Amino acid sequence: KLNTRVKSGYMNKIFLELVANGAQEQILWDYKPHVGTDVLKIVVKNLREKIINLGGEFHFNTLIKDVIILDGKVKGIKIQNLKSPILVEENVLFDHVMLAIGHSSRDTYRMLHKHGVFMENKPFAIGARIEHPRVDIDTMQYGKMCSHPNLEAATYSLTYNNRDEERGVFSFCMCPGGVIVNAASQEGGTLVNGMSYSQRDGRFSNSALVVGVKANEFGDELFSGMEYQDQLEKKTYDIIGNYGALYQNTLDFLKGKTTNRKIESSYEMELKSYDLNNLFPEVISKNMKMAMGYWEKTQRNFISEHANLIGPETRTSAPVKVTRNEFGESINTKGLYPIGEGAGYAGGIISAAIDGFKVVDLAFATL
């Protein structure tokens, strides 16, 4: 899905580049452009080949173990080849480093913090995927026209505002005809995410149903939010004993009762029944229930014996921000340019791409 709320002059260039590298032309005019994982794999490969032809290099299985910083200035990076049977580390010297680490590189955040790179806590969101038979969502959105051949799998976007707590509950990353997938990146921790293939013709539709978490909700330390995500992923792993996911029917979640039957789902790894009220802290489960109770009355089919929660979904965005100045540089480390979702300045594919272009242009303007 390439929709974004960000508006930018770079947008046209990004979409044209994606089409030139194999994405569907439809994304140039569709108001909710979608590529799909199957096509995206080809686009990414083509983009990589283009970059290599222009003189760029890709180093797979290579960890940036350290950023070399002297007197508040970047001097280079230390890299480690993860495939080598012996420890091979190499210093590569540069005075400008664009760091696009994504939102889950917890060891890299800690390494930057150790060097004193300025970061701050930021809000994020936690919850679970909600999955329905696709036909239920198509009926919710299209009514009796739901099986019309000209209609694609239906999408939705739901929000609920808990005014007393100034907290939002919202659907996110809706995947019509899509699948729920495992998104773990650390040993001993598990979580889910969602995606669709280009045809969006799977039997199920899913989206994340998440509750906003305020910057210091889980503690005042810089990494309190990140540690909370980590604990939740590990707790889930310990309950299941592997990289599966927990499930609960939506009606049972509202009643605080474990689902005592198997469910049908697009998720292909192990699913274990669990009362998610016991997984999440009260602030998350209470707000999810408030929102779901409201949608039960207002959205046909949304809460039903066919609608299930599968979770947890912990990584909707970065829990910290690597703060930049107006030139796109870290505010206290010269030559370090934190970009994309990991820097806390983007929340999806297109906004991360826009951020990359923007910071590269800012950096070149000051060289």
Ligand SMILES: Cc1cc2nc3c(=O)[nH]c(=O)nc-3n(C[C@H](O)[C@H](O)[C@H](O)COP(=O)(O)OP(=O)(O)OC[C@H]3O[C@@H](n4cnc5c(N)ncnc54)[C@H](O)[C@@H]3O)c2cc1C
């Ligand atoms: C299953 C799934 C589906 C998604 N679907 C969508 C969607 O439909 N639409 C959308 O807009 N967004 C979607 N997203 C989110 C989207 O992928 C991210 O917002 C986007 O990729 C962020 O781009 P980025 O370049 O900032 O970071 P990333 O794409 O996360 O890239 C960061 C890279 O840095 C690497 N890295 C981190 N630390 C180090 C280190 N120390 N050394 C070496 N390498 C390092 C990581 O391995 C990673 O490859 C989805 C995410 C997932 C997991």
